[in-house]
Amino acid sequence: MYRLLIVDDEPAIVDGLVQQFQELPELELDVCKAYSAHEALAIVKATKIDLVVSDIRMPGKSGLQLADDISFYWPACRIVLLSGYSEFEYVYSAIQKNVDHYILKTEGTEAIVAAVRSSAAKLTEEQRRQAVLERAEQQITAAEPLLKKQFFEAILLGEHASDIRRSGTFADLPLRLDDSRPLLLVVGKADLDGRGESYTEKLKLFYSVQEVFERHLPSMFTAEHVVHDHSLLVWFIQPACDKGEKFTGADGEMNWRDVTTYLKGVLEPVQNECSSTLGTAISFALDRGEIEWNELGAHFEQLKFSLKQHAAFGQPMAVIDLGMQDGLWKADAARPAQATGTFNQKLGLLTKKLESGAEADAAMLTEELLAGIRSDLAANYLLGMERYYTLLLAFIGQMEDLHTASLPVIELPVEWHTAQQKFSGLAETICREKKARIEKGEHLLVERIHQYIDEHLGGDLSLARIAEAVYFNPSYLSRFYKQLTGRNISEAINTAKSAAAQTMLGDTSLKVNEIALKLGFESPSYFTAFFRKMTGSTPQEFRENLFR
Template sequence: MFRLLIVDDEPAIVDGLQQHFQEEEWELDLCKAYSADEALEIAKRTKIDLLISDIRMPGKSGLQLVDDVLFYWPSCRVILLTGHSEFDYAYKAIQKNVDSYILKMEGIDVIHKAVSAVLGKFEEERRNLNMLKRASLKLTVAEPLLKKELFEALLIGDNAANAGRSEWYDGPSLLIDLGKPFIMFSGMVDHWQEKMTYMKKMEIYYSVQNLFAEHLPLQIKAETVIHDRSVLCWFVQPDTASTRFTEETGGTDWQALVYYLKGMLEPVQNSCRNELGVSISFVVGRGAVKGNEIGKEFDLIKAVFKQRAVFGPEMAVIDLDKSDEWFKGETRKYAAPPAVEFNKKLHALEKFLDEGNEKEAAGLTADLVSVLKNETNPNYVMGKERYYMLLLVYLSALNSMDFSDKSLHEIRIASISVFESQAEWGTIEEQLIRLCELICQMKKEQIENSEHRIVERVHRFVNENLGNDLSLARIAEVVYFNPSYLSRFYKQLTGRNLSDYINEARKNAAMDMLMHTQLKVNEIALKLGFESPSYFTSFFRKMTGSSPQEFRETAVRRGK
């Protein structure tokens, strides 16, 4: 899906183009703005693939807007519209590598063909571009071990300033200044394919690092590290020579940088899915942090990832500062078992329970009980420790879920056997497998309920904001989704496009106001987000078969 931003200070032109492209079968997420400043605010927070803009607008011109948008999204394509055929404008447009320079008098067909040509270029680039191969070529320039050790130390709570000044740290220079605040965010692969090797996982992680670097503007500096072979961590600062993220007071506008990073993560996620074959979720920190706060910030991020694994969607982008209770939780720690193989099986069991995979979890439970039975006689203490570690996996799974008293009664935690020297392994296996089945059944129910709650949340936001921004990017932000993934998720779950629901909601609201209020048609149009009454009339006629006024008159006659 590609995102198209339409900008003009004439609402009729913006709304007309929006209506035209909504009726096409192209997969486009449409955004609109009635000024260059409004368009720039959208571009600061959301990836733009194609910009259609008027050249002459009050305040900032279309040519200036092109410069701003291309700063944030260098690969954005541009189509400029004008009511004038001045050579000077055309020459400047050509210099900016604009795809098309169109006179408004040429009509909608010419604009349609220009957009179609741009989409064709996108598809050609998608076919020809092998980002994985390009990223793999850069594996030889992975960060030196010294830099990795430095950032690993910061993540576990070491003082950043002291670490950076250590005598032994005389290696490669850092791209960021550890003595100044920065934004921290992390990424994790949602699900690994079965039997994927460690080296293949690391290759993907390095490729993700390089994909992020390819999307990052030169005016933003970042360092990255792979922590514990599983979590990608970035530390980001704006370049001191750039004023792009500077407040009027002269300080850094950290909130603007957070918004931009969240928007930039969408194309990174899409590239990971399309080119690397993995989905990845991100958690963005609470804003500017100092070196001494890194360990605490990272603990919060890890806790959010754990909760996301239980309740959250794939390809999530979670703002830690705005996350609600859905993603809040405390990290639960327990000691690792002494045997590597037993530890691996426990982690595998935890994964199957998280996924609600009843068959695999039950089979692995039987296998673990068999191991305990064989190893307890020669080492009773070790067997007892491992038995309670096995129970802890189940208790942790239960503790991460929201279950009722009735479910707790069905599980019968209190009836689980206490470990004895002469353990009844047959009874223990039967109890644990039953516990496994109940947890997996509850997990499946929670996943289904969670999906329906997401849809309900989307519907509620749409119905409460019919007159505001209802672009896919804005709605996705509310439910912590990747916008492109939200579109597919919603259609898969409901069988309809999200845009169809929005149009239906606006139609129903319009009908209700026409029947039960004295508001004028243009007032209803504004309340529902239509800047142009004519566009509202056209929309309403398409949805109902009659104009708003005709519908109101018919309703009045029927009421009499």
């Protein structure tokens, strides 16, 4: 949707053009009007304007001067100038100011509408080109570190690297790693218990640990790193193709177990420096060997869980190797649990369904999550417990300010079938209350719009002003109102003005031109044309019929 401003010191011309463009819904225009250049400038200073149709000769400030002001505030605005004179000086000045069209008023409204259509098409094309340029710039600007973080975070949450790469955002993201070769995964956790660092202090510490790690990592390795969930440091590591011969077996294949063993030796000085220089104990977990990119999420979950198990024993500066045959952490950490990423994805989807009031979907997702948690408890008890209470927290978060019953089950269920029924019922109850609240809010919004229109029938009823009054985005408000009511806001305004006019016409003390002014019509002739269109009779005919 574009916002069109019509400016002329002749009210009949302004009102006529406003009506003309409001009757062209396919253009999707929010039409504003001004009866002087100074009134137009006040609108321009407060509201984004996309298109302007302006008279060139006006008292106080000409259309050419106004074009300069508009270009200052909204450089992308397209301008159409109207004139009753085909003077070369005006035409030349308009061209110099990059005005789209210079139209004689004698050419009629069809020429003006065609000019606005042309300017709107230019705006659309400019926006398309700008979007292409912005996408190109995004790939070569400082956004690259953030994109890398998002890319690796998505992988750790269980999404396949190949699927992420196919998306437009990450398709051309440059990485130091070769995503056609396997890699190693190292996860680190700093012991921050009792230290009370702020978020900024933690970030500074994590960056310092990363710097220490990269300084000790031999040049034969290439690495990318990310801080996950504000608590874990994760490194993705590959031996360089031309420097990995020391780890190559007689068969010419890379011995990834030897690479992992060597990396464990590298981690020792990293831990020592972090302890002595940063005053922080760091524990690391490594996987058993090479990992394919699409399997990184599953292996990360195992490493993360092994660090959690280790933390329960309180041993500082551990190096957990899941590849050791007799390793303390291997057996539990390697047992299968619910697919990595599936739990988080389903939990996020459940939250959205609860918010939107989708009862059936929310109940189904709740049952699937509980079934997965039951399997997790059998594989990794601590992981299953963590996920169960995470699900509880998700429900608690949705129950705030709702008149729902308390949680059906707090402790781990014994009768899982009964628990699933109770949780599914709670999900449906939350959805019903959320949906009712959404519908109530929608009705209140429509009432507030109608109230504002009724209270400002003679004032500014542009979409931008109404949206400002109800705290909405103007473009979205137009679509949202039509979705709720089945009609445009302009139709609601016209209906309200017509109803008010009919009421006022019953008061014989008011003249027709006075009624026109009260309803925002500067031109009595335009008011008469409007009233005839809405009721089928002129104001005077309507009044005569009332008292006949």
